[in-house]
């Protein structure tokens with residue numbers, strides 16, 4: 001039995017971090033994209049869902065992620081305002097609807113769609129999200145990625161070299177996207193730079209995968225690298241390392257309690273990391289959800 005009934009939009013809002021309340025969550029109308037230049041020709045677009053990265057090259061744009069379906073018109077307008085050409089390719093960091101919702105509209109506007117090879121199958125049929133107890137409807141065929149990435153793919157995009165690398169962390173089909181020349185890495189939802197993460201344990205995500213994924217992202221970083229998280233502000237590698245430490249600490253606490261025989265309810269009731277919860281348990285997912293996600297994915 002869940003603590004509260006969750007509507008599609010409320011779940012979407014939770015994933016987006018705009019859950020000020022059900023009324024606010026269901027209204028995408030006032031939300032606009034905020035554009036920030038991270039490097040010449042490379043822009044961060046922040047709307048309602050996951051952070052979108054735009055890379056210009058050769059008179060075309062490559063996007064990483066595409067926010068919600070309800071934000072698609074605004075996303076197209078925000079990309080047009082960059083005056084760097086049409087979106088020719090959109091890459092998904094993972095299959096969630098706050099990251100690929102704009103894919104149908106982008107494809108209709110002429111973009112090719114790419115994602116890890118597990119993504120089209122998940123998008124093509126109804127899915128269920130653990131912990132949130134939320135049903136996700138199938139996406140239309142036109143919104144499905146047709147370029148499927150296995151372990152790695154390297155793209156030349158104008159002057160930029162873009163590396164895609166599969167990790168199984170937030171979901172089983174995450175892609176970490178590295179812009180070598182710009183020294184920017186999009187970590188997707190391996191990194192929620194605003195609160196505890198969601199971990200999609202029904203689709204191959206796990207706390208240990210999250211930790212390994214963040215460790216991998218750190219290996220790509222120099223001191224000046226800008227890390228784009230799935231949600232929240234752009235971070236330094238040092239800030240991401242702090243976040244990794246929180247995940248490692250919480251994983252250790254929950255795994256130790258579980259191995260000792262404690263039930264999920266007992267661990268939640270004990271509030272074993274109350275000091276962390278004060279800082280990280282407010283903006284996105286509450287401690288009881290995070291504890292459950294760890295619980296589901298440790299022995």
Ligand SMILES: [Zn+2]
Nearest residue numbers: 094096170189
């Ligand atoms: Zn996600």
